[in-house]
Each structure stands twice: as structure tokens, then as C-alpha cells.
Amino acid sequence: MACENEYSHLIHKYLDEEMTLLEKKKLENHLLHCADCSGHLRELRKTVAIVQSASHMEAPKDFTANVMKQLPKETRTNQWKTWTRRHPYLITAAVFFLVFIMSVSSIWTGGQKEIIVQGDGHFVVDEERGVVIIPEGEVISGDITVRNGDIEIAGEVNGSITVINGELIYSDLTNGENYLASTGHVAGEINEINQVFGWLWFHIKSFFSDVINVFN
Amino acid sequence: MDAVVKKIIIEVKKGDQQAFSELVEIYKDKVYQVAYRMLGNAHEAQDVAQEAFLRAYTNLETYDINRKFSTWLFRIATNLAIDRIRKKKPDFHLEDQVAGTEDLNYYSQIATDEALPEDQVVKFEMQEWVQNEIMMLPPKYRSAIILKYMEDLSLKEISEILNLPVATVKTRIHRGREALRKRLRDS
Numbered sequence A: 001m002a003c004e005n006e007y008s009h010l011i012h013k014y015l016d017e018e019m020t021l022l023e024k025k026k027l028e029n030h031l032l033h034c035a036d037c038s039g040h041l042r043e044l045r046k047t048v049a050i051v052q053s054a055s056h057m058e059a060p061k062d063f064t065a066n067v068m069k070q071l072p073k074e075t076r077t078n079q080w081k082t083w084t085r086r087h088p089y090l091i092t093a094a095v096f097f098l099v100f101i102m103s104v105s106s107i108w109t110g111g112q113k114e115i116i117v118q119g120d121g122h123f124v125v126d127e128e129r130g131v132v133i134i135p136e137g138e139v140i141s142g143d144i145t146v147r148n149g150d151i152e153i154a155g156e157v158n159g160s161i162t163v164i165n166g167e168l169i170y171s172d173l174t175n176g177e178n179y180l181a182s183t184g185h186v187a188g189e190i191n192e193i194n195q196v197f198g199w200l201w202f203h204i205k206s207f208f209s210d211v212i213n214v215f216n
Numbered sequence B: 001m002d003a004v005v006k007k008i009i010i011e012v013k014k015g016d017q018q019a020f021s022e023l024v025e026i027y028k029d030k031v032y033q034v035a036y037r038m039l040g041n042a043h044e045a046q047d048v049a050q051e052a053f054l055r056a057y058t059n060l061e062t063y064d065i066n067r068k069f070s071t072w073l074f075r076i077a078t079n080l081a082i083d084r085i086r087k088k089k090p091d092f093h094l095e096d097q098v099a100g101t102e103d104l105n106y107y108s109q110i111a112t113d114e115a116l117p118e119d120q121v122v123k124f125e126m127q128e129w130v131q132n133e134i135m136m137l138p139p140k141y142r143s144a145i146i147l148k149y150m151e152d153l154s155l156k157e158i159s160e161i162l163n164l165p166v167a168t169v170k171t172r173i174h175r176g177r178e179a180l181r182k183r184l185r186d187s
């Protein structure tokens, strides 16, 4: 036991590999003959091995999100600066996409198609403008569906209006905000189904396959 | 690695808050481990580890980019953990500690077996044992042992983290190691 106290410091130095060659030789010699000291070293080595064997721990799953939530709020200008710095390509893509939508829309509206009207009542078809007109004083008794054309209502529609590939035109917008009053009366729902989006998708797909061909 | 961390820190300093999440991702496990080993429970460990990152963020201006970021971060984390221990237990002494007895049988079994069993259950109990023993150490030895043997840091790094001379760190590691060994032998 007395030996243990005397050699304890040396044994720790030995373990940390901080001895001169001479010190090392002396201790190793002593260890050969002293069971206490060699036991001490063995126990220390085992202790270290056990502590090291404790496998590494992982932070909880939501750790990063929790930290980020608690950070002081960024200023707006910083957020924008940061965003543009991190996503320059996204801005380019957004601008490009806008141009793309406009050109596809023009392809779409340029195509001539026959106007089809389904409904019960008197209406006028202005072929030149591509508009179906419900004149003032006229009443459509049920629903009306217009395909490939716009609809302008001065009279009344008792049912719903569905416009496919066209839109509802208010006959008089000059009156200001309350334009519904200046148009005819519509009892049901107004649905505008724009197949431009269907077209758009088709064009996007063919556009990107073209782009890929170009790059290949 | 250091170059990547440097780049992220420059981004954060420019005002890119989102870039900070990359730093958290890189160091969260290490910081959490230090906090857990120091405090011995998951709830407080998460608290302290998160607080360490928040402090790092708000004090980033004071961080010297030419020094190792992990050292600075560990320093914040260990200081917070030690503060937490002090608040919990104002008079902490090694002598006050009474050994838990529930793990002792298991422990002597490990101690006498040369080869450690590979079984997962055993591994888990081993983890618990190590944690229990580390919790028995006074905080100043505990932090030195954790940083040395669990985070695998050099004496120089530990001395910077704990703001102590290398010689003092060595002494603390020796004493911590000795205390653990005695418990291993006496149990």
C-alpha cells in the first residue's frame, strides 16, 4: 500500500505516455516485481477503457429545430438578403417561369376554336370577339355553359354559369367598384375553368424534353 | 472541416441566421453529450445544450475566427453545465457522495471478466454504470474526464475549454481516473 502511494503519480505519467525513456525503464522494472503497482496500472487501464466504451450520444431529433426557433428574430432586410444570397438560381427560375406562362397563354389564345353554348334562353354570339352575350332584359332559365369563348351578361341567369376556356366579362366596369350592379343578375355559381393550365403542363413537358435534348 | 465551419460562421455573421442551423447540426451531438455526462439527465442536458447554442449565436461577435470554434462552444457548454450543477447542489463534495448499491454486483462481474460481453442489454447497463460513476465525481474532475475520454480532446484543448493550465488539467484527470478506479476496485 505504501508502494502504491509512492508510485501512483509515476503510474499516471506512464499511462499518459509522458515519461522519459529512463523513467519508463525504471518503472517497468518495478512493475515486473511489484504486484500492487502492476495491479494498479491494470485497473487504471480498465477504468479508462470502460469510460471510453460509453458510446457516443445523440442529441434529440428536434434539437436543431428547437434551437433555431429560439434564436432572436432576423430583420426583414436580412431575411431577404439572406434568401437572395442562398437562392440566386430560384429568382432566375421565377422570372423565367413568368415569361414562359405569358408566351404559352398567347399560344393558347391565338388558336381559333368554335364557340359552344349550352343553355336555355336568348343569347347572342359575337363571333368576332368570341363572346356570348346575354342581352339586357333576357333571362336564361337554367344553367349556361360556354366553351371556347367569354360570356358577357347584361340580362339574368337563373342557374349557374360555367365558362370553359373563357371568362366572365362584366359589361360595364366604368361604374367603379360595384360592377355587379351594372351587369345582369346571376342566381347560381360562376365557374371559370381554364384549360390553359392543362395546356401549360403539356407545353412545360415538351419544353423541358427539348431543353434536355439541346443539352445532350 | 475547420474551413467549412469558418465559412458557415462568416455567413452567420453577415446575417444569415439559417446558416447557424448547419453549425448546430455539426456540433449538437458533442455538445449534448458533454451536457448529459455532466448533468446525468436528458431533460437538463437538452436545456443546457440548447442554451449553449443560443449563447454562441448571440455572442458570435466575440468569437475569434482564428481559434477553434468547438473549443469556444464547449467552453460555453461546460460553464453552463457547471453553473447548473452549482445551483442544484450548493455544497458539493466528494465525501458527501454515497455509492449507489444497485449496480455493484453487475460491476464486480464486469471487473473480474477480462472480456467485456457484447450483448446490447449488457452494453446498456454498462452505459448506465459509467454514467453513474461519472456523476459521483466532483464537477471539476467530471468535466476533465468527460472532455478527455468521451470527447477525445487533447490536454491543450481541455485547458482552453476549462480555462486552466495544462498541468492542472492533468492533475484533475489523474484524480478523476484514480477516483473511478477505486470505485471499480472497491465495489
Ligand SMILES: [Zn+2]
Pocket: A003, A004, A007, A030, A034, A035, A036, A037, A038
Ligand atoms: Zn510497487
